[in-house]
Amino acid sequence: MRTTLTERQALRRDRVIEAAMALAAEGGYDSVQMREVAARAEVALGTLYRYFSSKDQLLVAAMAHWTRQLEGRLAARPAPGDTPADRVVEVLLQASRALERAPELTAAVVTALSSMTTDDPEALEFAREVYSVMHDIIETAMADGDIPERHAVIRVLGEVWFAVLTARVRGWADPGEMAIDLEAAVRLLVPGPADARERAIARIRA
Amino acid sequence: MRTTLTERQALRRDRVIEAAMALAAEGGYDSVQMREVAARAEVALGTLYRYFSSKDQLLVAAMAHWTRQLEGRLAARPAPGDTPADRVVEVLLQASRALERAPELTAAVVTALSSMTTDDPEALEFAREVYSVMHDIIETAMADGDIPERHAVIRVLGEVWFAVLTARVRGWADPGEMAIDLEAAVRLLVPGPADARERAIARIRA
DNA sequence: GCAGAAATTGCAACACGTTCTAGTTCGGCG
DNA sequence: CGCCGAACTAGAACGTGTTGCAATTTCTGC
Numbered sequence: 001m002r003t004t005l006t007e008r009q010a011l012r013r014d015r016v017i018e019a020a021m022a023l024a025a026e027g028g029y030d031s032v033q034m035r036e037v038a039a040r041a042e043v044a045l046g047t048l049y050r051y052f053s054s055k056d057q058l059l060v061a062a063m064a065h066w067t068r069q070l071e072g073r074l075a076a077r078p079a080p081g082d083t084p085a086d087r088v089v090e091v092l093l094q095a096s097r098a099l100e101r102a103p104e105l106t107a108a109v110v111t112a113l114s115s116m117t118t119d120d121p122e123a124l125e126f127a128r129e130v131y132s133v134m135h136d137i138i139e140t141a142m143a144d145g146d147i148p149e150r151h152a153v154i155r156v157l158g159e160v161w162f163a164v165l166t167a168r169v170r171g172w173a174d175p176g177e178m179a180i181d182l183e184a185a186v187r188l189l190v191p192g193p194a195d196a197r198e199r200a201i202a203r204i205r206a
Numbered sequence: 207m208r209t210t211l212t213e214r215q216a217l218r219r220d221r222v223i224e225a226a227m228a229l230a231a232e233g234g235y236d237s238v239q240m241r242e243v244a245a246r247a248e249v250a251l252g253t254l255y256r257y258f259s260s261k262d263q264l265l266v267a268a269m270a271h272w273t274r275q276l277e278g279r280l281a282a283r284p285a286p287g288d289t290p291a292d293r294v295v296e297v298l299l300q301a302s303r304a305l306e307r308a309p310e311l312t313a314a315v316v317t318a319l320s321s322m323t324t325d326d327p328e329a330l331e332f333a334r335e336v337y338s339v340m341h342d343i344i345e346t347a348m349a350d351g352d353i354p355e356r357h358a359v360i361r362v363l364g365e366v367w368f369a370v371l372t373a374r375v376r377g378w379a380d381p382g383e384m385a386i387d388l389e390a391a392v393r394l395l396v397p398g399p400a401d402a403r404e405r406a407i408a409r410i411r412a
Numbered sequence: 413g414c415a416g417a418a419a420t421t422g423c424a425a426c427a428c429g430t431t432c433t434a435g436t437t438c439g440g441c442g
Numbered sequence: 443c444g445c446c447g448a449a450c451t452a453g454a455a456c457g458t459g460t461t462g463c464a465a466t467t468t469c470t471g472c
Contacts, residue, residue: 034429044451114320118377152390152410156366163365171324184358188395204358240459250421261459
């Protein structure tokens, strides 16, 4: 494999990702059919597989693409709030709402992400990038240093985020439950106003 | 659909689940091939689909079966520890070790669980059962009542458990990381000895 | 024990991810 | 320009989950 792409190759690759994202946005994971992606991108099926070794890798690449866009939009609008906990809640809910604006696309990329295994190191790299963006977003919102367990808290929040997002795209939870669970996790993990903590916790019923 | 099964039907159903579990234990999700399950259970493919509407539903049923067995073994051996936090850590690590004893089977059922959608209400019922077993196990270990945020904590721990288990079966994390993440989450969420808390948190590096 | 209903069987067929092949075009280099 | 190897194309083919169907067996009510 050559390392630098010719211009026509870069165009082809972009067309493929865009075709995949368009199909995903229309009908979710199942609608992203490799033959159809190839057709829309005006590329042969074999070429598609030369660029992306599997449907999941393609979708995870699309996710990375999308995440970079999303990151900019979230970063431009710093989360309001007087305490770290308030700001973290706010930024997570902002992210949820952003994903909710393209639910099928979200479902498709989350599905791809969670069916990805380590036998695809390149796709793992994309996944790691997504995680690190999430980490940065939360860390910025916590701003900043005097919480010694910061890393551990962020890591746990990342895990909760993954679980809640999975539940959402699988239909196990609706956007409201997603928000409740996220806020409860943040209030339990990040020091902040006691009354907000109580309220968030009270919203969880067995 | 008749509601009560004849004896031969119950036997057939059990044979099917056992065949699926055996195949899963040998080679994980991909090795559970519906034609092969049918052959091992000495049942026609169509019959298999009469009992389980999809491969994932079959595997989730197998998971419920397995969970009930596991539950007994975990319940028989109450987790040792002087504080709620110690006991919750202990019970989660016990569960992890139990799953680690059949890694391919674990991977298969977790894969099935996480690709399950709400358009299969019956399978969701099984999934809910699995979650409730986990909930009870943790609640028992916490023993007991005077932590007001109990429900919220358990819920968040369930989400962390799901995320960590997914990471494990996907190969994103090894058993050691799984244990570290689980303990860190418990120490952050459940009141307990400060020194154990510090140690657990310190093990998390970005 | 028997008639009709329901369940089971064996097998073909379909869909879609993935792989393979044979021929064609592209891009760089003498 | 002309050549070579890499990239691309069209399309066939394969594997596995899933569905459909006609023939057969088992169950249930009488």
